[in-house]
Amino acid sequence: MQTLDWIVLSITLTFIVAYGTYVTRKSANVQDYIKGGNDSKWWTIGLSVMATQASAITFLSTPGQAFHSGMGFVQFYFGLPIAMVIICVVFIPIYHKLKVYTAYEFLEGRFDLKTRTLAAILFLIQRGLAAGITIFAPAIILSAVLGWDLLTLNIIIGFLVIIYTVSGGTKAVNVTQKQQMIIIFVGMLIAFYMIMSQLPADITFSKALKIAGASGKMEVLDFSFDLNNRYTIWTGLLGGTFLMLSYFGTDQSQVQRYLSGKSVRESQLGLIFNGLLKVPMQFFILLVGVMVFVFYQFNASPLNFNPKATEAIANSEYVAEYQQLEKEHIKIEDAKKLLFLDGFQNEEINQVRSLNERDLALKASAKEIIKKIDESSIEKIESNDKDYVFIHFILNNLPRGLIGLLLAVILSAAMSSTASELNALASTTAIDLYKRNVREEKSEMHYVKMSKWFTLGWGILAISVACIANLFENLIEMVNIIGSIFYGNVLGIFLLAFFIKFVKGNAVFIAAVITQAIIIWVFKIDWLPYLWLNLLGCVLVMGIAMILQLFMPKSVDEIE
Incomplete structure (x- = not known):
């Protein structure tokens, strides 16, 4: 700089x-x-x-x-x-x-x-x-x-x-x-x-x-229904709607903005x-x-955008292996550049995709090397470089x-x-x-x-x-994952409060505790993509609360 x-x-x-400090320096109440x-x-x-x-x-x-x-x-x-x-x-x-x-x-x-x-x-x-x-x-x-x-x-x-x-x-x-x-x-x-x-x-x-x-x-x-695919039209419309409802409707950091x-x-x-x-x-x-x-595609790019990873490799026993991957990466870059500058035709798209697949394989091999160094390093070295791409371009x-x-x-x-x-x-x-x-x-x-x-x-x-x-693997996903673990449960509590009038406090409280434990367990075993945790948490807390209320003695409600 x-x-x-x-x-x-x-x-x-x-x-x-x-x-911000000057304009709002006095708060009377x-x-x-x-x-x-x-x-x-x-x-x-x-x-x-x-x-x-x-x-x-x-x-x-x-x-x-x-x-x-x-x-x-x-x-x-x-x-x-x-x-x-x-x-x-x-x-x-x-x-x-x-x-x-x-x-x-x-x-x-x-x-x-x-x-x-x-x-x-x-x-x-x-x-x-x-x-x-x-x-x-x-x-x-x-x-x-x-x-x-x-x-x-x-x-x-x-x-x-x-x-x-x-x-x-x-x-x-x-x-x-x-x-x-x-x-x-x-x-x-x-x-x-x-x-x-x-x-x-x-x-x-x-x-x-x-x-x-x-x-x-x-x-x-x-439009696929593959649950292993995190981002589809269905995860956006269903899981995304429930996440956004939870975030904007019940998260105080957003509610306070429009209050x-x-x-x-x-x-x-x-x-x-x-x-x-x-x-x-x-x-x-x-x-x-x-x-x-x-x-x-027209300018040289590193095999991995994280500069700390590159620095760690340069001082490791894997430097020769990594340099060989870099040479292959440069060859692929040069081949794609020639294709694009010559005005590639539709029939050459498969050739472009083949080159991209080879480059992705090289990047995956580079990440494996970085992970080996990370295991023996005191300081954590992130192999996933998504968060470094844009800042690398800027600088x-x-x-x-x-x-x-x-x-x-x-x-x-x-x-x-x-x-x-x-x-x-x-x-x-x-x-x-x-x-x-x-x-x-x-x-x-x-x-x-x-x-x-x-x-x-x-x-x-x-x-x-x-x-x-x-x-984490990707910072923007990390924030959304943390939210998805908790948001569905909280949204379900609010929806019960708004629409299901016969359900009382004790049933909701017990259901919320049970639901939170289940959602954490589901996330831990990686059973569902994280966006679906919002829908699952919401449905679980509402279902469990209604079932508990139906079987809960009236005397328990009177204690509230």
Whole structure:
């Protein structure tokens, strides 16, 4: 990175922190701090909801996902517009009518205190882990490619977020996320333009799409019923809908965004805005990854994009074996480049795919070598390089200044999603656990101060999780897997509360505990793709609760 990149990065991050802290520096009561004074407009809500979901993982992992696997991942989001409509019709009117601070307050009125507490604790567990990952994700990538100290990066990212989140609460999160989303949109558009401008002169956008299609990267829809395939139209519409319903309808980090709305209508418009824009946004980010793939059909690319893996191999006994794989990789790259520059015909598509299969086999062999080194290494070395593809392109192919801007995009996304998570964790802890169990009357400012202390505490815990975390196969999948283990169960509890009136608190509580144990076991034995855990958890808790209620003596219900 050059001096100009540091200036752009520093000014961007300093502006976000200073602006969020200054604009929202005074919170007179809990209403202001947790619900942002209920004065958010629909576009603020929509952008804040998008920013909460679009973490740094989105901008690091999604292009890499498309680079390796193509556009099929977009199917994961197909259930989102459906979920937005259901939440607008069912969830938002109820939350606003009851004037709740958190989603889990509603559960106590409908069931009992222990069910409310259980749902809140399930949220705190999964979101507390996710907060650590949203800090860890950009930190470990930037550490690997820039040589920065990982521990220092975790602490810097975490405390930048803590400063303005503690200061201004929900309103600080909302106002800064608008600025962050603008930076993110501008940065990704510039990245796309720069990729296209660096392709050979005669490679137009339509030709680039043809090259991507020949390599199997443009297969958007998969109608198969293969449960081993994580991303199909059915997992998106069924599993994805239940995941999005759970996330946007019951996860306090999202519920808190639209509870700050000026009215029911503003909240609903904000979610509809998110539903209409989110799928095209994800499609575009995946397309950026596909265009990076096309770029590397004409430019040399490493056999593995993780620089730490390459460095470890250079100092290992496997260096000669790896260098032989690299030579074969270069030959394949040269052969594909000649085909594409000569204007390949449809009959040559099989030849392209054959070369790609050979290259994939080489990359698989490279990963096996990296795994051997990893087993004998004290420091973990990640063999899966999906999360390093886009950052490698940024650092090696963008001009000065733009590198700083794209790094600001990644760090802004990390800060926006982490701020939402810390804000929601603190609110849930303050309202659902602390305030509900403190018997003596306390002032409004007392709960504001406690919310700030809880924000600080969760921030420190998130930084701690980030400092001890290890990379998963793919960071964006890691976050969704953690959510899928818990979300279906919590969604089922809420659906029982909304629609199944004869079921009472004891039956729901027991069913939720049983369901959570089953879902963890199903995940552990890898029986289903993780997206289906959302549907399974929801169906299980509802079914078990209704069966228990039918056989539960009336005297048990009266104890509640």
